[in-house]
Amino acid sequence: MRLLFLGDVVGRSGRDALVRELPGLRAKLALDLVVVNGENASHGFGLAPDMARAFLAAGADVITLGNHAWDRREIIPYLEEERRVIRPINFPPGTPGQGAVVVEVPGNRRALVVNVMGRLFMDPLDDPFRAVQAELAKHKLGQTIQAAIIDVHAEATSEKQAFGHSFDGLVSLVVGTHTHVPTADHQILPGGTAYQTDAGMCGDYDSVIGMGKGGASLRFWRKMPGERLAPAEGEATLCGLFVETQDATGLARRAEPLRMGGRLSPIIPAA
Amino acid sequence: MRLLFLGDVVGRSGRDALVRELPGLRAKLALDLVVVNGENASHGFGLAPDMARAFLAAGADVITLGNHAWDRREIIPYLEEERRVIRPINFPPGTPGQGAVVVEVPGNRRALVVNVMGRLFMDPLDDPFRAVQAELAKHKLGQTIQAAIIDVHAEATSEKQAFGHSFDGLVSLVVGTHTHVPTADHQILPGGTAYQTDAGMCGDYDSVIGMGKGGASLRFWRKMPGERLAPAEGEATLCGLFVETQDATGLARRAEPLRMGGRLSPIIPAA
Amino acid sequence: MRLLFLGDVVGRSGRDALVRELPGLRAKLALDLVVVNGENASHGFGLAPDMARAFLAAGADVITLGNHAWDRREIIPYLEEERRVIRPINFPPGTPGQGAVVVEVPGNRRALVVNVMGRLFMDPLDDPFRAVQAELAKHKLGQTIQAAIIDVHAEATSEKQAFGHSFDGLVSLVVGTHTHVPTADHQILPGGTAYQTDAGMCGDYDSVIGMGKGGASLRFWRKMPGERLAPAEGEATLCGLFVETQDATGLARRAEPLRMGGRLSPIIPAA
Amino acid sequence: MRLLFLGDVVGRSGRDALVRELPGLRAKLALDLVVVNGENASHGFGLAPDMARAFLAAGADVITLGNHAWDRREIIPYLEEERRVIRPINFPPGTPGQGAVVVEVPGNRRALVVNVMGRLFMDPLDDPFRAVQAELAKHKLGQTIQAAIIDVHAEATSEKQAFGHSFDGLVSLVVGTHTHVPTADHQILPGGTAYQTDAGMCGDYDSVIGMGKGGASLRFWRKMPGERLAPAEGEATLCGLFVETQDATGLARRAEPLRMGGRLSPIIPAA
Numbered sequence A, B, C, D: 001m002r003l004l005f006l007g008d009v010v011g012r013s014g015r016d017a018l019v020r021e022l023p024g025l026r027a028k029l030a031l032d033l034v035v036v037n038g039e040n041a042s043h044g045f046g047l048a049p050d051m052a053r054a055f056l057a058a059g060a061d062v063i064t065l066g067n068h069a070w071d072r073r074e075i076i077p078y079l080e081e082e083r084r085v086i087r088p089i090n091f092p093p094g095t096p097g098q099g100a101v102v103v104e105v106p107g108n109r110r111a112l113v114v115n116v117m118g119r120l121f122m123d124p125l126d127d128p129f130r131a132v133q134a135e136l137a138k139h140k141l142g143q144t145i146q147a148a149i150i151d152v153h154a155e156a157t158s159e160k161q162a163f164g165h166s167f168d169g170l171v172s173l174v175v176g177t178h179t180h181v182p183t184a185d186h187q188i189l190p191g192g193t194a195y196q197t198d199a200g201m202c203g204d205y206d207s208v209i210g211m212g213k214g215g216a217s218l219r220f221w222r223k224m225p226g227e228r229l230a231p232a233e234g235e236a237t238l239c240g241l242f243v244e245t246q247d248a249t250g251l252a253r254r255a256e257p258l259r260m261g262g263r264l265s266p267i268i269p270a271a
């Protein structure tokens, strides 16, 4: 299976780049599955249903979220009707929406996508490791599902790496989101799981994690609330990870970064 | 000026790779200045004076530290005698050692290196932004110094990016350390300052931030102290950033990542 | 000098109790000086100028603030015109308002009041210990000022106790605010400084730190934003500390809690 | 049922006071049940089995722990053999020991004691609210058990108060520990549950949370590790809460603080 994971889409700049480029990428890389983190699509805070629809129409198969999941309240009823948009699985029981979804992939294949949130330097949700373990127990990689992708929305590199190793050999891909900066540590772990600590955001990299650099920098100098932050408006870099898996095992044989447009050094996997 | 910054050296694996490869890199890349973060050299915790000596002998010009600065207490008297080893500048007055140093560079040039620690998700030291601003006020880039390098030892990508933008045009390089994962966002900011959110560690990337992956992962599953962690012992990847500056302005004209050895995708700047 | 310190006034319930009871308390206890923390007066978030005026009119001499200082933006210009309302002193230079004030006390006496914010589990402001030390260096207790009161707005008991001991013998009173619960550890430290870890709030104690208990409790069960919190509306308990000092030394000879009205066990210092 | 809860015993000073005074208190107050938090008994860090034995011999029925539960490793096998020593219930499955115990009380009665740890500003354990809810579902207050005591070992007043309200009417007592300072907000909540935000420590109150004040204060001034902290050695104040419940309902009809010895203002419930 050929899959692409794209990190947190931030604001209009990120949305525009995604919707413009995804159809072409999908064709060029012969993608079977595209997963996009959309938690910052709406002015940096949350995801509106119409944005989700636009991402799905442009070629996303699944949209994941994170700590900004609830910033746009309209998402709550939408999560019940659109199962391809998922929120972190380790919210407590009773939380709207789902934390995992199995989608059909051409060729009579199925892929599991799980969204989970870390706890180090973040809000204390349920145990993310046991939550993923419990979800995986419902499936059989290489049999009931041909691929499994875990979006670990977390701050600390240590927690994300512990996630990668804990599920190495059990899933196709463990990829981080939330820090809004792509890491250069893409690799296939010893057990066969593709891994990258953070996919990076799809947004303007002349910014502070996608938001206007002037106001966002000032917040570190002054310690009082300033103007409301707005996303930076320069051209976005799409950032993510391309992974090719073997259907029989669900494990990875290629893991290559994608960076396209905007300010970052470009790299596009060979078709 | 041609300079190389290498991120946190972790344990024996990192030390061995550094000492083995640095002389060759120095020659091959015609480096004028090498700065290495050494806070995790000693089994992951601190820097012993003999390790510092070995790094300097191998071609490091300046060694920076971080939150692990004091883990090896022998460093305290050593910091007084060896000014090329610096600790974060924003420790309170009275703290041993210095947070900045100016070193001579061949060609009658001088370079300022500053080490500073972030506060987001870290210990509350003095304001890192004002501390660096105060240090920079003592120098004149392009005149009294030909280059200025800031090692921002910090957890949060937002704080590091705010640092980059706050000092863009005022220094040659703002580079992050501490997360132990290289980021792929190396760039020259609009004002001419080279920037990368994290240089990445010099250590084994089949690990949890350089420490043995089994024990370190277990700490996220169990919530009680386990065995003492030890550094992973696989081959290290040297990770860092190569920057070429203009002496007249002190600003950057090239900024390229270096990853060498071990598990990460290799990249070495063209000579 | 006979002084009363009252902790964080929360919402209408707290404001009403304060304005209603303070004149009587002032007379009954023959108070020379009253200091009130007002950071939560406005629906739990901030202090509006008209509320400050009402507190001053009712008998407060100085109003302190805390992390909620800026929640009502109208306070910013007001802080410039009304010096008796102070915000934490360890905000960075350039922050509106002042962190300390000296007020005249009947009998040709003067009292210094300082507001300072802790950093443990809070936003990283400037070093609170050095900030207070610097302010105290401008005065001479028992000579230029007859009393000195420090409101340490902080979360952790350890930081507040360290404050007490660090300034024991140098000020009349170190009293904590911010946790909204009165502590029962009022005492005169060995050096002569009155101390209580937290003054407690002036608000409804059938609540979660003054806010409606239903919604506020739900936030711990559900991990998504709920309804906007509103202050609890039951009768407030006024909570604080009465201290009697010797003018010649500025040190304390009595330190007794005050709890009046509402649900908490009542205690009023003997006149 | 007449019960006494005593907060965190710190070091030799706390241990000595407890063992010396508890037999007399037990007799004088005609106590049916005594619960003591012992997490800091061993030089401030953990509880050694021989100390637990001494507390039980002196009249404690149950000993609770907290974040320092594992500081003395010998406690691990001991927790398996001595069920009256419990650790927070919301450690992940597989953690040694138990988080709750039912003990026999004279008069053919039974009491449930639960130890649970908060998450705000603490390590992210499992959800403390759901963990307690699940434990309570096994019992029927007033029928299978005549009393239920919850020791909420937590930092934030908000989380502890939310605990009190969430279980008001469902248990006899919700009492906090961990901050090492007694609060003055003892009350019976509207539903009949006795509540106090923190019981306070049994230790020397001329200290920083029970540890030597010089060294502990210095840690806030200097930001580097200093000498190893040791408990303060002055006379301890025993701090806790006396509660009288109705066996038929398990709810409280009296809740009064106890402070005895040392520096704090003394108060002992009337027999």
Ligand SMILES: [Fe+2]
Residues within 6 Å of the ligand: A039, A066, A067, A068, A153, A177, A178, A179
């Ligand atoms: Fe996020």
Ligand SMILES: [Fe+2]
Residues within 6 Å of the ligand: A008, A039, A040, A066, A177, A178, A179, A180
């Ligand atoms: Fe994000």
Ligand SMILES: [Fe+2]
Residues within 6 Å of the ligand: B039, B066, B067, B068, B153, B177, B178
């Ligand atoms: Fe570090």
Ligand SMILES: [Fe+2]
Residues within 6 Å of the ligand: B008, B039, B040, B066, B177, B178, B179, B180
């Ligand atoms: Fe490090």
Ligand SMILES: [Fe+2]
Residues within 6 Å of the ligand: C008, C039, C040, C066, C177, C178, C179, C180
């Ligand atoms: Fe407050």
Ligand SMILES: [Fe+2]
Residues within 6 Å of the ligand: C039, C066, C067, C068, C153, C177, C178
């Ligand atoms: Fe506050």
Ligand SMILES: [Fe+2]
Residues within 6 Å of the ligand: D008, D039, D040, D066, D177, D178, D179, D180
């Ligand atoms: Fe404790």
Ligand SMILES: [Fe+2]
Residues within 6 Å of the ligand: D039, D066, D067, D068, D153, D177, D178, D179
């Ligand atoms: Fe504790």
